Amino acid sequence: MSIWLARLAIDRWRRAEGLRAGEGADAAPHALISETAHGPRITATNAAAQQAGVQPGTMLADARALCPALVVALADPAGDRAALEALALWAQRWGPWSALDLPDGLVIDVTGVAHLFGGEAGLIADAAESLARRGFAARLAIAPTAGAAWALSHYGPEGAILHPGDSLDELPAAALRLDPATVLVLRRLGLKRIGDLSGVARDALARRFRNHKAPAANPLVRLDQLLGLVPEPLLPVLPVDVPLVQRRLMEPIRHRSLLDQVLADLCADLVRVLEGRALGARRLELALWKVDGEVLQRRLELAAASRDPAHIAALFGRKLDDLDAGFGIELARLRAPWTEPLPLSQRDFEAAAETHGTSLAACIDRLVIRLGPDAVRRPVPRASHVPERAQRWAPPLESASASQGDLPFHARPLKLLDRAEPIAVLYASPDGLPRRFRWRGQVHEIARAEGPERIAPEWWRERSTVRLRDYYRIEDGEGRRYWIYRAGLPDDGRGGIPEWFLQGLCA
């Protein structure tokens, strides 16, 4: 079933003003405007304004010329969207799930539901009456596919029901949910009705619209969706209930010790709520209302789903050190906007943390809270043969993705400098390897070397002027082992004399 709330914005305005249709301020021409770069533009009008000739989409100045008595108010698209979402949940009384059809429509799955309302006609009558009672002008239609229901609700007769064998050929081409540009193209081709499309060879249409991948720009995709030949996934609206606990305080509190007690109570309450739903919190938000009207917010993310009140309270405690209570805090609220399923488990019978240590997730949480999320990471391999790019730093508890194993004959250094440091070559041997070089003010004599291992730049990632590298594993006279490379070749035409860099320290 498709519901088109044809005058959603005006109906909401009228309800906010407390008016009925056609009386009070609604009897005079009225319009909703939005500010654009070129001045105010009309987005919705009431019946009286439409009779006066004011069209949605015109500039306010032009409309004023037509109808000098026009009264305007600001449009509220975000409020319309929120109202539509609330209506989508409310509309689930007629079917198990509903989806938004932005900007002003709803789609409800009524498969196998109609008999509860005495047939499809009864269902439509019930929905129309309920919506009219809430003050919304609505057009409804029931059809086997969402596309057909949309077409009938927007362009078909009032309360249309599509039975098997009925044809939609007489509806205009715009009923295919196409964008205006595509409708214009179709009209210039002489295809004004849906039936006209079936008169044209499918190959010709496919060729004409072969570059139009979006469904709203391709009439063939829309036609197939309307006929149910291709699936059309819809995103259902699901109510989310965020676990939330709060404490109103009889006396505003100003001291940290009392706040810690309140926080511990809140955590215990929240954990009880989470336990009842077998959930664990990943993100937590603490809001503290001060007497002087300010709200203090602290938020926290956990490395793994947790339901340990002491742990959560300790993590928040670190974040409350810089709190300014002012004249006092009168309301504290804790919510968990992100939760993950966490099955109930048996409590540790022993005095756990003191004698047996903390769990890994708790340890990571503490490190991340004090040091920041970028400080605690895990190296994971990445598909690249440029050494510094062959590893990527990932969050510590993220599961590793599958990757190709590295080759055992590639000897790699134990540690890599963040930025390869240039070394000054003091004496080069004829084969190109320096015999002696200076690094960080100290002269190193190369006693033994292995190489070169040539690593070409990744042309699909880097600019064409990046030079190749010849890597050498070397050992100096005192036994220190390094990984050095020469950037470029003398005659590669990508710069001057090649420079030498030290990139890694071997074990």
Add this chain to the structure above:
Amino acid sequence: MTAAFPAAAYPLPAALAPAAGGATHVELFGGAQDCAAPALALALANERAAAGDERPWLWVQDRAALRLTGRPYRPGLPRALRHRLIHVAVTTPEDALFALEEGLRCRDLAFVVGEIAGNPLALSLTAQRRLSLAAEKHGVPLWLVRVGAERDLSSARQRWALRPAPSHPPRWNPQAPGTAAWHAELFRARNHPPGEWILRDDGDSLTAAQPHQSPYHVDLAGTAGDRPLAAG
């Protein structure tokens, strides 16, 4: 051609055997231009690890140590350890001590490696004692690497000074650097006399040699092999 290795490896010093409790606080002093100390720590940790131990391990570096000797590079880490590393990069030695202690109190970690450069004030005898007690209480070994530091007061159960040693030439390419070798000096230990060793990691196990019987002489004799010396 005979093997370049000395025929009979010196037995590993008893100081390198795992402690009775399994957990120790070992301090390794290394230079600022090499990474012999963390390499030996990883080699020892790898050798002591029980087979099938898949617990992660922690490597904490402060900013100065990170700038001097670089970041761990996964493809170069020991094969059994590389996929379990959790790296913590901190700015100050105080944060490094906090991270080390948190790591030592975590039962799910196999061991903890700390790397702190120089002699910061925060790393006092008290702080060292806290680390020793945490390591022994929770049974998590701690390898504390000191980068370019003086030998100050400490409560570590073993204190080593490490520097790289020339490696054995590999058998098939004598011009190339061989497997890692370190000159290790144990200058203070709870229940072991001090001593000096040359430690080598020959791929899957550690071997030890006395430093005064220099590997060079053995190697030179070995590379000549059974050819006549006049043949070059």
